Amino acid sequence: MAAGTPGVASGAADGTGRTTPGPGSVVVRAVVGGWRGLVWYLEGMMGADAYKKYVAHHRAVHPGVEPLGERQFWREKMDAEDANPQGRCC
Amino acid sequence: MSSQNKPAQELPPAAVDPAIAEAEERRWTPAKIALWVAIALLGGVAWGVLAISRGETINAIWFVFAAVCTYLVAYRFYSKFIERKIARPDDTRATPAEYNSNGKDFMPTDRRVLFGHHFAAIAGAGPLVGPVLAAQMGYLPGTIWIIVGVVLAGAVQDYLVMHFSMRRGGRSLGQMAREELGLIGGTAALIATLAIMIIIVAILALVVVNALGESAWGVYSVALTIPIALFMGVYLRFIRPGKVMEVSIIGFVLLMFAIISGRWVAESAWGSELFHLDRTVIAWGIIVYGFVAAVLPVWLLLAPRDYLSTFMKIGVIALLAVAIVVIRPDISVPAISEFASRDDGPVVSGSLFPFLFVTIACGALSGFHALISSGTTPKMVEKERQTRFLGYGGMLMESFVAIMALVAAISIDRGIYFAMNSSAAATGGTVEGAVAFVNSLGLAGVNLTPEMLTGLASDVGEESVVSRTGGAPTLAVGIAVIMGQWFGGPGMMAFWYHFAIMFEALFILTAVDAGTRVARFMLQDTIGNFIPKFKDTSWRPGAWLCTAVMVAGWGYILILGVTDPLGGINTFFPLFGIANQLLAAIALAVVMAIVAKKGNFKYLWIVVLPLAFATVVTVTASLYKIFSPVPAVGYWAQNAAFREALANGETSFGTARSVEAMEAVVRNTTVQGTLSIVFVTLALIVIVTAVLATIRSWRGKGGSDNEDPRVESKFYAPSGLISSPAEKELDAQWRALPAELQPQRGGH
Numbered sequence: 107m108a109a110g111t112p113g114v115a116s117g118a119a120d121g122t123g124r125t126t127p128g129p130g131s132v133v134v135r136a137v138v139g140g141w142r143g144l145v146w147y148l149e150g151m152m153g154a155d156a157y158k159k160y161v162a163h164h165r166a167v168h169p170g171v172e173p174l175g176e177r178q179f180w181r182e183k184m185d186a187e188d189a190n191p192q193g194r195c196c
Numbered sequence: 197m198s199s200q201n202k203p204a205q206e207l208p209p210a211a212v213d214p215a216i217a218e219a220e221e222r223r224w225t226p227a228k229i230a231l232w233v234a235i236a237l238l239g240g241v242a243w244g245v246l247a248i249s250r251g252e253t254i255n256a257i258w259f260v261f262a263a264v265c266t267y268l269v270a271y272r273f274y275s276k277f278i279e280r281k282i283a284r285p286d287d288t289r290a291t292p293a294e295y296n297s298n299g300k301d302f303m304p305t306d307r308r309v310l311f312g313h314h315f316a317a318i319a320g321a322g323p324l325v326g327p328v329l330a331a332q333m334g335y336l337p338g339t340i341w342i343i344v345g346v347v348l349a350g351a352v353q354d355y356l357v358m359h360f361s362m363r364r365g366g367r368s369l370g371q372m373a374r375e376e377l378g379l380i381g382g383t384a385a386l387i388a389t390l391a392i393m394i395i396i397v398a399i400l401a402l403v404v405v406n407a408l409g410e411s412a413w414g415v416y417s418v419a420l421t422i423p424i425a426l427f428m429g430v431y432l433r434f435i436r437p438g439k440v441m442e443v444s445i446i447g448f449v450l451l452m453f454a455i456i457s458g459r460w461v462a463e464s465a466w467g468s469e470l471f472h473l474d475r476t477v478i479a480w481g482i483i484v485y486g487f488v489a490a491v492l493p494v495w496l497l498l499a500p501r502d503y504l505s506t507f508m509k510i511g512v513i514a515l516l517a518v519a520i521v522v523i524r525p526d527i528s529v530p531a532i533s534e535f536a537s538r539d540d541g542p543v544v545s546g547s548l549f550p551f552l553f554v555t556i557a558c559g560a561l562s563g564f565h566a567l568i569s570s571g572t573t574p575k576m577v578e579k580e581r582q583t584r585f586l587g588y589g590g591m592l593m594e595s596f597v598a599i600m601a602l603v604a605a606i607s608i609d610r611g612i613y614f615a616m617n618s619s620a621a622a623t624g625g626t627v628e629g630a631v632a633f634v635n636s637l638g639l640a641g642v643n644l645t646p647e648m649l650t651g652l653a654s655d656v657g658e659e660s661v662v663s664r665t666g667g668a669p670t671l672a673v674g675i676a677v678i679m680g681q682w683f684g685g686p687g688m689m690a691f692w693y694h695f696a697i698m699f700e701a702l703f704i705l706t707a708v709d710a711g712t713r714v715a716r717f718m719l720q721d722t723i724g725n726f727i728p729k730f731k732d733t734s735w736r737p738g739a740w741l742c743t744a745v746m747v748a749g750w751g752y753i754l755i756l757g758v759t760d761p762l763g764g765i766n767t768f769f770p771l772f773g774i775a776n777q778l779l780a781a782i783a784l785a786v787v788m789a790i791v792a793k794k795g796n797f798k799y800l801w802i803v804v805l806p807l808a809f810a811t812v813v814t815v816t817a818s819l820y821k822i823f824s825p826v827p828a829v830g831y832w833a834q835n836a837a838f839r840e841a842l843a844n845g846e847t848s849f850g851t852a853r854s855v856e857a858m859e860a861v862v863r864n865t866t867v868q869g870t871l872s873i874v875f876v877t878l879a880l881i882v883i884v885t886a887v888l889a890t891i892r893s894w895r896g897k898g899g900s901d902n903e904d905p906r907v908e909s910k911f912y913a914p915s916g917l918i919s920s921p922a923e924k925e926l927d928a929q930w931r932a933l934p935a936e937l938q939p940q941r942g943g944h
Contacts (some may be wrong), residue, residue, distance in 0.1 A: 126648050128812075145441070150309030151316065152506055154440030156300075158243065163299030177437040184433075184495035189733060191713035194502075194706050195564050196322035196396050196776070 156183060202260050207937065208929040210909040211287030211579075212699055212922045220920050221276070226634025232272070237266025244406060246339060246531070253526040256603045259335075260521060261667065263343055267592045270347040275588040278352060281799040282791055283359045285304030285580035290909040292365045295575050302366070305576040307585060307913065316506045318354070318565045319513075319594045320703045322776070323401055324666035327602035328674075329769060330555040331613065332543040335535035335606050337552050342602065345553075345560030346595035349806035353561065354569045355587035356787045361570035362577050363903045369570045369783055373882065375902045376789040385782050388878035390568070390718050392775040394746065394873065396564065397711040397751035399772035400704045401486070405478045405665035405758055406765060408698050412471035413462035413657055415478065417694055418701045420454040420470070421504070422485070422681050425446045428500035431830030444503045447753040451504060455694050459657055465751075482708065483751040490712035490743050498709050501713045505702040511701050516675060519682045525607040542618040542637070543665075544766050545828040554773030559598025563779025565591065581915035589916075604666075604674030608738045611635075611644030612652060612661070616670050620764025621661040621851035630662040657690030665765040672696035708750075715746040756864050761857035762834075762850075767864070769941060771871060774817050778879040781810040792893040793901060800890075811883055819875035822869060831869035838862045911939030 149155045155181050164173040174182065242261035245254065267767065279285060296302040305313070329426045330338040361367055367375075374382030408414040428447045461467030462514075473481070489497050535541035536548045544555050569587055573871070577583060605613065614637065615623065615630040623630040627646045634644045653661045656676055661669065676692035684691070717733060719742045724731030730738045745896060755762045784807035791803055824830030827837045843851040852858045892898050912930050914923040930939070 131296070141848055147309060147312070149441055150306060151312035151510075152440050152444065153313070154444075155440070157438050160299040163297060163303065167297075167299075173837055175633045180432070180437045180495075184493065184499060186300065187499070191710060191717060192317075193564070193567050193714045194703075194710040195318045195320045195568055196400055196558055196561070196707055196772075 209913050211924055216922050220505040220922055235265050235268050253528045255524050256520055256527055257524045259599055259603050266343050275584050278802055279584050282802055287579050287581050288909055289580055290907040291362055291577050295818055295907040302575045304578040307582045310576050311586055312453035314590045315593050316509055319597055320707055321700050323594055323598035323673050324601045324818045326556040326558055328605040328667035328670045329544050330552055331535040331605045332541045333548055334530050336531040337548055338556055338602055341552055341556055342560045342595055342598045350561040351588040351591035352806055353784055354565050354591040357566045357783050358569040358587035359583040360575055360790050362574035364576035365904045369566045373786050373904055376786055377885040377889055381882050384878045384881040392779050393711050393715050394749045395775045397708050399768055401482050401708055401754045402757040403666040403668050404701050404704045405475050407668040408478050409475040411658055411695055412468045413458040414697050415457040415471040416461045417474055417698050424450045425497050425500040433495050444507050447504050448507055455698055458694055475758045479754050486708050486712050487747045491707040491740055501706045505706050508699045508702055513597055519678050520603055523678050523681050527606050529606040529610055539829050544769055550813045553813040554770055554777055554817045557773045557776040559595050561774050561780050563783055566783030578913045585916040591677045596700055601671055605670050607867045608674050608677055613641040615649055616661050616664050619665055619766055621763045624661045625663050626663055655686055655689045656693035668700045687805045712746050715740045760864050761852040761860050774814050775875055777810050778875050781879055782882045785883045789886045789889040792890040793898040818872050821872045831865045835862055835865035
């Protein structure tokens with residue numbers, strides 16, 4: 107269901123396949139695109155998009171099976187981290 | 197994946213044709229040649245200025261040019277060479293993220309996002325501390341080692357460990373060591389990793405204690421991060437699950453409030469009463485914190501702290517880079533100082549070789565990265581060719597952080613630098629003592645006055661800046677001076693100082709928590725071989741017991757460091773660097789065995805070169821620490837000197853002014869000396885088994901490859917930050933596919 111990776115530079119796609127509903131000026135579009143690109147980048151880096159990615163994956167691989175709810179997903183994710191800790195660097 | 201769709205339309209290839217890619221790389225247009233000539237020239241000029249300049253001052257911008265130009269050339273040419281000759285990635289092969297994709301830890305992730313993710317995981321307080329301490333030898337030795345070391349050693353290690361782990365389904369360094377080196381080598385690697393983790397956590401905690409000692413403002417601000425993190429954890433768990441960015445922004449605002457309100461608290465009578473703590477009390481606080489944090493569930497404390505620390509990390513590093521370029525501070529530290537050739541430097545003892553190379557570990561070559569580069573990141577890589585950008589490129593970024601830390605540290609007055617970094621044993625902890633001590637060192641151009649120290653202390657909102665060892669406070673002063681010049685002026689210096697302290701303390705406390713957890717699991721796994729019940733990591737008594745053992749391990753070393761009559765950081769920091777470099781040697785030894793097993797002996801030197809260097813440096817440093825007859829350098833020599841003094845009935849010896857302190861020195865040097873022996877023995881076992889495995893491979897008896905079987909890849913993604921025309925064209929073909937044929941992959 108997903109379109110290609112939203113480009114940070116072009117920033118036209120927001121990750122759901124929709125494109126920016128063209129606001130009048132090129133500048134506004136560039137600012138909106140840049141902002142979306144930034145949000146997309148930071149969310150990815152912090153792992154804030156984990157649920158979105160999980161749902162997309164789940165829909166593609168197990169169609170017809172209902173994915174976990176958001177609350178439940180994060181609980182299981184945190185429990186998994188409890189059971190499998192990762193070091194941080196010095 | 198899109199396999200359930202009928203292949204009505206042929207999918208484009210999963211990789212750029214290697215012949216086309218090769219031709220593209222080898223095609224040199226005049227513009228491309230001009231660009232690389234310009235980069236090389238600028239880098240060459242910058243190195244020339246750094247090396248030959250003997251004027252009064254040198255501008256910090258030359259450090260930036262020398263570093264960035266060298267990184268670019270190394271990335272474009274040397275890492276490409278390593279890719280072609282050793283890694284030999286194949287984009288038609290699916291990565292673990294593709295063939296094991298589970299929507300959780302195995303998940304193809306956009307390379308640019310993963311770069312940030314990986315960088316945030318590898319860069320911590322290490323590259324900020326080592327270069328500061330090494331600045332006592334002048335700016336040139338540290339600069340050369342950070343830049344040349346990363347190109348030939350650190351980035352090579354990170355890249356190849358990541359690449360080979362990716363080829364093995366994301367296996368950890370310990371598992372790879374066990375597979376490649378057998379039972380003995382693998383076990384030694386495991387024990388070494390555990391021991392090294394403990395010492396690293398202990399020394400990092402010591403850095404925090406030294407930064408917060410007798411600082412009401414610092415203690416208050418850092419302590420407040422605990423309730424802030426708890427609040428964030430509860431918010432994410434119960435109120436708005438998954439709203440990570442939202443809670444991070446709230447947390448960041450609260451953090452700023454914690455720093456700003458610190459001044460009011462420190463200036464109030466009750467605040468300074470309550471939060472003015474001595475170092476031993478803070479050390480005990482961190483020990484209790486470490487235990488509690490490591491047994492609490494991840495969601496409550498560790499995960500929210502991680503979000504805060506990632507947020508701060510990226511922000512501060514970007515801010516510092518811009519500030520250094522904008523302010524371009526003038527630096528008056530000599531290129532090579534008096535202490536480069538002596539072994540009695542007050543900041544860290546020992547001569548340039550080998551001690552420069554262990555004082556600066558992170559930023560040039562950090563073995564700890566091998567633990568992150570194997571395991572976490574390889575499970576998220578989209579395409580094989582991306583490991584060069586992620587592994588090699590990520591480490592170049594960390595090296596740049598180390599260069600910025602060095603610039604910040606040397607931009608402050610040299611007299612102040614020595615007053616801050618000489619141990620209280622030397623300065624007596626007083627302004628007068630520090631002035632007398634520093635001026636007695638006979639350093640060219642240094643003329644310290646009491647007013648300079650008291651003025652700085654009041655500017656940064658501290659009672660005193662004398663003997664604030666450990667690197668963090670010096671860096672914080674450097675950042676405060678640079679940022680204060682940029683905006684806010686001297687009035688803002690206290691804010692920036694505590695901002696920087698907070699930022700380092702955040703990383704370190706997260707590392708303490710996570711390190712204790714990982715160590716506890718390793719211990720449980722080991723004990724589980726004898727008492728199976730311990731394998732069950734959800735069994736609370738076992739978890740608490742093993743956590744307590746690990747906390748006791750690093751806590752003991754921390755308390756020794758805090759109460760060390762000889763200073764603490766200056767005697768313990770070499771152990772940290774040696775441990776970290778030994779881990780690098782272990783990681784490179786495993787990589788060597790893997791490359792040899794592939795029969796690739798012609799280019800084995802790419803791995804042998806950093807391995808040999810790391811081995812020589814760490815073994816030499818360890819031998820100095822064990823056998824040197826100079827008490828300031830050799831742990832056992834110091835031990836013998838104090839024992840003899842005690843036996844002669846003396847009640848004061850050197851900087852130890854009581855029998856109790858003398859006994860403490862005997863005890864501390866015994867611990868330090870024993871750890872040195874343990875580390876070097878374990879590392880040598882691993883290296884010898886790796887050399888034996890390499891010789892077996894040379895004789896054609898290396899055995900079978902441990903790579904996962906090849907799986908065809910079903911999507912494509914470009915390899916780096918800037919795509920070539922062929923990469924762009926193929927990417928466009930994939931993007932032009934109808935939505936139902938689009939591969940499921942990372943990014944959103």
